[in-house]
Amino acid sequence: MGVPVVTGYYRYTDIWFEWHKQLGEDGEVLKAALAHDALVSPEHPLHVDGVDGVQLYIGISIDATIDLSGTLKSGETRLLFSSKQVEYVRYWLHAVGLTKNPIGLPYSDCLLRLQDLRGVSPQTFQTGGELKNSVKKIEKNNKNIKKSSDPPLTFRRSSFETVRRLWQNKIGVWCSVDFEAWERDHTVITEFGWSRIHWEDGLETREEGHLIVQEYQTYTNGTYVAENRKNFKWGQSEIVSKKEFKSCIQNFLSDLRRNDHTFLVFHDAKEDLDYMKSAMVEADLSGLSYTLPDGPSPKSGVFVVDTADLFGGLQGEGTRNRGLEQVCNQLQIKTEFLHNAGNDAHYTLEACKEMASGDSLDLQREKRWPSKTTPGTVTVNIDSLEEEEDASDEEGVFMSALK
DSSP, X not given: OOOOOOOOEEEHHHHHHTGGGGSTTHHHHHHHHTOHHHHTSTTSTTOOTTOSSEEEEEEEEOSEXXXXXXXXXXXXXXXXXXXXXXXXXXXXXHHTTSSSSOOOOOOGXXXXXXXXXXXXXXXXXXXXXXXHHHHHHHXXXXXXXXXXXXXXXXXXXXXXXXXXXXXXXXXXXXXXXXXXXETTEEEEEEEEEEEEEEEETTXXXXXXXXXXXXXXXXXXXXXXXXXXXTOOXXXXXXXXXXXXXXXXXXXXXXXXXXXXXXXXXXXXXXXXHHXXXXXXXXXOOTTEESSOOOSSSOOOEEEEXXXXXXXXXXXXXXXXXXXXXXXXXHTTOOOOSTTSHHHHHHHHHHHHHHHHTSSOHHHHHHHHSTTOBOTTSSOBOOOGGGOOOOGGGGGGGGGGGGO
């Protein structure tokens, strides 16, 4: 019987600083092949067609004892090579005659398996300087994480990287939904909107919609939240009866369940889930998972993604939820006519897409808000002028009416 091949990931620092020390004169050849500027070259053997630079991986660790450098603490971020990349480099060096024999693999205890990681997602570096600086930034961020124990923030950071991996691998259907209600009685739901993205032959396809409840057209807002139900920007609103409203949403959610992977995207999910449970909707929420799927072939199901959690992870906040308008402003997403359910669904999915299609969490934070991370933490320090909350935060005051 053959020996099973174990695959996984190697920490970049172990490969770069330690591997060559085991190899004698071949170590200098390996160091040259793994030099920062060499790795990003289009002539490098690890170059991926269509990628400008080198594609490595970002992983968030769970507790795992590693021989070379002790214990990885939960929530720390690691820059990684895949085991396939490491294997290819050693055989390529031999194939082109730079080593007499294939060099030995790194020490086996360096290998991180998928079960050692909360999630792994690709990360591209275009220049050698960017790659070198990112290693320093990751180590600095990990030191800051070690100083504090914040389980909610650890969860949000982990969710961020998992969402990046799933989105960038174009897995499943991503559908944001939003409800609007009469500001004086939230049992009176007036609107429902959705925005959906999936991929066909690698190309993004988007569909959007907006429902208005006919019987409640005279129940207008304007005191606590804006009245914008007639200002849907992404198509034609459909006016339906209360009975049709319920059946339309139930059928809509039933259709979503037919996909292998459906990601229901909310901004601050609790309110919209309460609407789904209400007498006006009575949605079937059985089997809804709040734990995102892991692994290269994730299990099927319907999963909740909350952009308030993603943005909190990006800004280094464990419990605070920002309003949708503020999140979009910080992500440079221009908004119009918020508090229309269709528009809010659209901008919620835009916020998800903007974060999920970008760099890894810590690198993305540094690029978006350079020099604004509070020293000794992973938290962004936003100026007081940027701290203004949008009116959507007032809606929570009335949610007790639904209970």
